[in-house]
Amino acid sequence: MNTIVKVNIQSIVDKVSKACKSLMFKEPFYGLFLVGMNKKYRRDLPTAGVSKLGMGVQLAINPEFFDELNDKQQIGLLKHEILHVSFGHLILRDSYQDMKMFNIAADIEINQYIDRDYLPEGGVTLETFPELDLPIKAGTKIYYDLLKQACEDGTCPTLDN
Secondary structure: OOOOOOOOHHHHHHHHHHHHHHHHHHOHHHHHHHHOOEEEEOOOOOOEEEEEEOOEEEEEEOHHHHHHOOHHHHHHHHHHHHHHHHOOHHHHHHHOOOHHHHHHHHHHHHHOOOOHHHOOOOOOOHHHOHHHOOOOOOOHHHHHHHHHHHHHHOOOHHHHO
């Protein structure tokens, strides 16, 4: 029998605040993004994400997902979402046809700027697609085009997963 564990939202708010402070001291540039960001806690979201909200940006976090991460992964998740904003992915996403592939390509790009031990389990990296021998820090568009070509050619079985 599956049991859904509901976490205390205040506990998650406190953990997010702690991770924000840690990131602000460790990497002030990213921490400053977090200060003015609207934060929302949503159970209908699988992990976390950022979206446009009026003139600003909203960070949405699944509280159960966040609670399962260790301290480093919580910091890494926040940095990951901030990198989507700072790399302009919220604006660029509309110019791509395949949203899932865009998200994968964008994750490949930004996860190169996060230490591996700060990435949650299953974080998409260059090594996720060894058969493609993706270039380092090539950018979302390059990764998108290479993933799309690999899908069309059937040369990347990892994409099916």
